[in-house]
Amino acid sequence: METFGIWLAALLTIGIISFLYKDNVLYKACESIFVGISAGYWFITYYWDNLYRKFYLGVTDMDNPHRFFLWIAFALGVMMLTRLIGKIGWLSRWPLAFIVGATAGLYMMTYFVSNAFVQVGATIKLPPDFGSVGSYISFGMIALGTFSGLVYFFFSKEHKGVFGGTAKLGIWFLMVTFGASFGYTVMSRMSLMLGRLDFLFGEWLGMIN
C-alpha cells in the first residue's frame, strides 16, 4: 500500500510538473483530481469544524451561556441558502452585509494599530545601540524610507517638485525592498522544488540514499 502511495504521489507530481512543457492530458487529469479532492476535503472540513463542532456541540452544551447566539449565526447561514429560492433570494444579501460590515468594523482597529500606529512609533524610536556608524545609517534609512514611502502614497497632491522627488525616492525604496524580497522568496521556493526532487529521486526511484 505504501509503495502504491509513493507511485501515485510521484505520478501526480510529474503530471503537475509536465505543465512546464505544455498543457497536456496528464496535467488535465492531475488538475481535476487536485481540484475535486481539495473541494471535497474542504467541504468535509467546514462541515465538521463549523456545523458540527462550533454549532451543534455549542448549542447542545448546556453550560455554554452564549449558546443562543449560535442560532443567530445559524439563521444567517440558512439565509445564504435562500439564493436557491428565486423569490426570496434577496435575503441572502443580509448575511453578506453583516459579514462585510462586522469585518470592516472589527479589523479597523487591528489594521490601524498594527499597520500604522505601531509602525510610526517604531520608526521614531532610536535603536538600542544608537551611536555607532551602523546604527546612524540604519536609523536614517528606516526614517527616510518610511517618510518617502508615505509621500508616494499621497493621492490628493500632484507628484511634482520636491514632493514628487520625495515620492520618487519612496518608490525606489519600495523597489529595492521588492528586489530583496523577490530573491529571498525565490530561494525558499527552490527549497520546495528540491523537496519534490528529493522525493522523486530518493523515495520513488531510490537513487538518493
Added chain:
Amino acid sequence: MIRRLFGLLSGTVIFLLFLFPTNIVAQDEVAGDSLSGSESAMDTLLLKEKTPQPPFNIVAEDVDNDAGEAIKLSWDLSPDDFQDGNVKEYVVLRSESAEGTYDTLGNTTQGIKSFIDNKVEIGKKYFYKIAALNYEKVNYVYLWNANSESAVAGPVVATAQWFNTGRIWVLLTILFISGAIIYFIWGAKSGKSFYIRKIAGIDEVENAVGRATEMGRSIYYVPGIHDMDDVQTLASMSILGRVSKMAAQNDTRIDVPVSRSLVMVTAREIVKESYSKVGRPDSFQDEQVRYLTDDQFGYAAAIDGLFVREKPATIFLIGAFFAESLIMAETGNSIGAIQIAGTAMPAQLPFFVAACDYTLIGEELFAASAYLSREPKLLGSLKGQDMGKALFLIVIVLGIILQFFDVEMWRLFEVR
C-alpha cells in the same frame, strides 16, 4: 581466702555472663539510635539550610484596561534569590478563601517577580500565596525539595473596564482621521472637486478591457484567495464592479473564478448588477462567476489550466494573494495576456511587479475604486485618509527631532 577469691571470680564471671550480651545489644541500640539520630539531625539541618526564605510584599491587583480577564501578582524576591542561592523557582498558589486549599496556578523561574493570572472569572474573590521552592532532581525526579510560602495576598476581584486608557492616543488619532474623512466627504458632496494623482495601473483598466474586446477574447478577473473578511477582497469587489461594467458595455465576456463561496456569492451579485446597469441583464450567466476550490494550490492549478486553454486577452489579479501569485502571473504572462495586478501583500508584490504589466501597490488598490468611480463619497474619503498620512509624516519628523532632546515621543505609540 581461696574460697573467697573463687567466689569473687565466679561471681564476676556470672555477672559478666549476664551483663555482657545485654550491654552489647544496648550498646548497639544506643549506637544505632545515635547514628540514626545524628543522620536525621543532619538531614533536618541540611534541609533547613536549603529551605529558601519566602518572597515578601506580595501584591495582587486587578489588571487595568482589560475585560476583567486577569489579575497581576508581584512580589519582592526572597533574600535567598541570587545566583546559586536557595531559590530555584516560585510557585503561585491560589484559593477562593483565605484559609482554604491553595491550588498550584503556575510557576516562574528564579529572579522573576511577577505573574499574570489569566484564568479568572469576573467578580470572584481570589487569594494568593507565593512559595519559594528549592529542589534537586535527576531525570525529572525530585531527590528532595523544600519550600516556604509567603503570607496571603487578597482578596482580589477581576473587573472589566469600558475604556482602555492605554489606547487613548489611538482613539484621538482615529477621531482625527475619521473627522477629516467626514469633513472632506461633506465638501465633495457640496460640489468641491478634489485632485487625485494618476495611478498608472488604473488608467490602463479601460485599455485592457478594450483590448479584450478588439481581440474577441475574454477577460479573467481573479479576486485572490481570501474570503470576504479581508479588506483586499472588499477592494477587489469594488474594482470588479467597474471592470465588469466596462466589459458588459463592450459586450465582452468576463470570467471570475473564485476560491471562496462567499466571494462567489458577492462577485455574482456585483457582475450581475453591472450587466443590468448597462441594460444587458440577459447577457450574464451564473457560470461566469464560478467556484473552483478553497485549496490554495488546487485553485492555482485550475486557474493555470483555464488561462492556457481559454487564452484570455486580459487578466486582472486583484485581491489577497500568497504563494500562488507568481504561478498565476507567470502563466498569464506566458499566454501573452495584458495583466493588471493589485495586492497589499508585501511578500507577493515583487512577483506581480516582475510578471505583470501594471501593479497596484498596497494602498493604490484601496484608492482604485475612488479613482475609477470618482464618487464624491470615495474621493472625500481618500482625501481624508491623506490627512491621516500627513499627520503621521509630521509626527515622524517631530518625533525624530525630539529624540535628540531626550523626549521619547515614541512612547505615545506603545499600545497595550
